[in-house]
Amino acid sequence: MNWEPLRLTFELALTTTLVLLVVSVPLAFWLSKTTSRIKPVIETLVSMPLVLPPTVLGFYFLLAFSPNNAFGSWINEWLGIQLVFSFGGLVVASVIYSLPFMVQPIQAGLTSLPPSLSEAAATMGKSGVTQLFRVLLPNIRKSLLTGIVLAFAHTVGEFGVVLMIGGNIPGETRVASIAIYDEVESLNYVAANSYSLILFALTFALLLLVYLLNGGYLKRFWKW
Numbered sequence: 001m002n003w004e005p006l007r008l009t010f011e012l013a014l015t016t017t018l019v020l021l022v023v024s025v026p027l028a029f030w031l032s033k034t035t036s037r038i039k040p041v042i043e044t045l046v047s048m049p050l051v052l053p054p055t056v057l058g059f060y061f062l063l064a065f066s067p068n069n070a071f072g073s074w075i076n077e078w079l080g081i082q083l084v085f086s087f088g089g090l091v092v093a094s095v096i097y098s099l100p101f102m103v104q105p106i107q108a109g110l111t112s113l114p115p116s117l118s119e120a121a122a123t124m125g126k127s128g129v130t131q132l133f134r135v136l137l138p139n140i141r142k143s144l145l146t147g148i149v150l151a152f153a154h155t156v157g158e159f160g161v162v163l164m165i166g167g168n169i170p171g172e173t174r175v176a177s178i179a180i181y182d183e184v185e186s187l188n189y190v191a192a193n194s195y196s197l198i199l200f201a202l203t204f205a206l207l208l209l210v211y212l213l214n215g216g217y218l219k220r221f222w223k224w
Helices: 004-033 039-050 054-065 070-079 087-097 099-112 115-123 128-156 160-166 176-185 189-214 217-223
Strands: none
Touching (some): 004 087, 004 176, 004 189, 054 087, 087 099, 087 160
C-alpha cells in the first residue's frame, strides 16, 4: 500500500482545519451577534455545502479557478498561483466545502452563552476582540472542539469536490478517497480495504473522542 495518499489526506485536513479556525471564529461571532438583514443570506451560503452535491461545488470551483476564465487567469497571472489540479486548489475548495462544519458548532456555542458575559466584559472596558478570545471562546471549548473535529473528519472524507478540482495527480492531489476509488476500479480490493479501514478507524476515534469529552465520560473515568 502506498502511504502517500494518506499523507496528503492528513496534510489537507490539517491545513483546511487551521484555515477554517481562523475564518470561522470571527464569522461565527458576527453571526451570533448581528441583527443585519443579510444574516439569513450569509447563513444560507455557509450552510449550502451541507445539501449541495459535492460535484456541483467542484464543477463551479473548476470553472472559477480555470486559467481560461477571468478570475482564474487573474490569480495565475498576478499572484502566480494555479488552483486547478493543485494542492492549493484542494485547500481552497475544502475550506469552502467544510465551512458549515466549523461555523455552525461555534455559532451555536456563542449563541447559547448568556449576554451577561459580554456585558460584564464591556463594563470593564474590554474590546470586542478581547471579549471574544478572553471571555467567550474559553466558555465554548466543547463547541470549538466539535467544530475542529467535524471539519477535520469531513475533509478527510471528501471525494467529489477533490476529484473535480484536483483530479488524480500522484503526490499532489491523489488523496486517500481518490486512491480508494482507483483501487476499486483496478479490482485491487486489498489496497482499497487498507485505505478504507485506516480512514474508518481515524474518523471513528475522532468522533468518539468528541462524544466522550462533551458527555463528560472521561472525567467520570478519571474519578474512578
